[in-house]
Amino acid sequence: MVLLASTTYPLFRCLNSWLSPGGSTGSLSILIYHRVLPKPDPLFPDEVDAQRFDAQLNLLKNVFHILPLPEAVERLKNHVLPPRAACLTFDDGYADNASIALPLLKKHGVCATFFVASGYLNGGCMFNDRAIELVRQHPAESIDLRFLELGSLPLTTLAERKSALAILLQRLKYEAPEVRCDHLHHLETQLGVTPPSHLMMNDAQVVSLHQAGMSIGGHTVNHPILTSLPPAIARREIEQNHACLTRLLGSPPVLFAYPNGKFGQDYRQEHADMVREMGYSAALSTEPGIARGESDLFHLPRFTPWDRSLLRFSLRLSQNLWTHS
The missing domain is CATH 1.10.720 (Transcription Termination Factor Rho, Rna-binding Domain; Chain A, Domain 1)
Structure with missing residues (x-):
């Protein structure tokens, strides 16, 4: 791992500076995570565990310019992104985001945004x-x-x-x-199976993320596929989640992530309009790609870091920039 870092980080910095130069031609890579497991899960071998996340953070902070997402959105609007701009996001509100991911983020001096489905806090299970x-x-x-x-x-x-x-x-x-x-x-x-009651964060853990300098975003109450709901129910999911997080944090969330996140299939323009009307400044999908100055702020794409190999992870980040340049 050390040899990989010492020989490839300068190369990837150079390559990604060319692919994502910043300023008026800048682009933003937004990574999406869900859980950070204490150890690998055989049922989900692609889910990130603590050791792999630690290594990815070390690479990311050495290769990319990692920004808090609220700042990145403002820079995106004003065409003043730095070269190799990137953000980290987590969806759903898993307890290991606070117990495992947060200490690693603090270790590396990296900020992230956590999109919380509020209906599962305090003992719920998705x-x-x-x-x-x-x-x-x-x-x-x-x-x-x-x-x-x-x-x-x-x-x-x-x-x-x-x-x-x-x-x-x-x-x-x-x-x-x-x-x-x-x-x-x-x-x-x-x-005869009892659903686990320890997987999701409690209120105090969400507050601890916020107090540590992380940003908290909306993600509906029950994580429904918005296209499967009548418009009034979809709006209620967005509004009640916004109200819950506002009460919990003392200030309204400014960023939102659509559950499942595929435009047309999981959410439509009417849902983006609902999010905008709630006062959110931007919303994220799970469509692949990079964000640019001309991107619609309510349909920002994200990159999913599936790769178990750190080298493949690095290459795929660069490929994502190349493919969507």
Whole structure:
């Protein structure tokens, strides 16, 4: 790791300065994380763990000019981004953001923005994590999902469990939140699995991030796919989340991230308009790409750092700049 750093950081700084020179032709790379695990999870090998995140932060601070996202948005509007500008963001509000990510961010002197789905604070559990624990804890060699028209899926090997989980998540993702909850409750009761109550932050942890100089953004109450909701319910999700975070932090959040985040599929222009009307200054999608001065501030793209190899991570960051230049 040290050899990689000493030989490649200057090269990547030079390359990315050419791809992202700053000023009127500057661009902004926004990275999206969710969890930072204490150790790798076999069911989700691409999810970042503490050791990998530490290494990524060391690379990022040596290669990029990392900015707080609120500052970066203002610089983007005014065409005064520095060369190699980048920001870090976290979605959903996981407890390990406070317990694991925050100490590492402070160690490296890096700021990040945390988008919090407020309905899961203080002991809640998101639908995807409930599904993960169902598949992880189920002792049998198959899981009966016929009531979801998915048949009986094998669970004999790790690969089969990963496949079953992907199928279950895709089936539930675009259901209304209450329907997802009903389906998962049915499975949890049938299999005797209790959803975890420790995965998401509590109020005090959100406040601790804010007090440490991190920014907190809106992410709806229940993390629904906004296109699956009637407009009035979608607006309520955005408004109540904004009100909750304002009460918690003493000031309104200024940045928002759309749940799931694919334009047209997960949110539409009407939802971007709702976010704007709430007083947010910018909103982030999960569409790949980089932001430029002419970018719509309510459809800012992000980069997902899946790579387990630090070299591949570096190359893909540069490729993202090259592809979208």
